[in-house]
Amino acid sequence: MNREDLMLLLQDHSAVADAARAALVLGAGFVVWDRSLSARRLWAVWKGRVDVVTEAGGQLDFVTALPRLEQAGEEPVRLGRITTSDRTYLVFLDLAGSRCVACL
Numbered sequence: 063m064n065r066e067d068l069m070l071l072l073q074d075h076s077a078v079a080d081a082a083r084a085a086l087v088l089g090a091g092f093v094v095w096d097r098s099l100s101a102r103r104l105w106a107v108w109k110g111r112v113d114v115v116t117e118a119g120g121q122l123d124f125v126t127a128l129p130r131l132e133q134a135g136e137e138p139v140r141l142g143r144i145t146t147s148d149r150t151y152l153v154f155l156d157l158a159g160s161r162c163v164a165c166l
């Protein structure tokens with residue numbers, strides 16, 4: 063996936079996705095892996111991390127992202143990462159890479 067396509071998928075999705083998109087505009091590094099996992103599996107992983115991340119002062123948008131992952135159910139999703147000097151965004155895309163399911 064190229065930078066411009068990823069930026070389009072993140073547009074008008076959520077406040078975190080907007081921030082991730084802005085990071086891409088400024089040249090942040092990114093990767094989208096080809097391997098997919100079910101949204102439910104990823105939801106279970108991140109649902110279990112909510113307390114730990116929150117207690118550590120993390121600023122991830124669980125309120126928006128977790129319900130979207132849960133709603134996607136068994137839909138296969140691809141994981142992407144956008145990295146800046148002070149933040150990492152996780153992007154969950156549908157299998158075709160045509161829709162952003164959630165962004166942390």
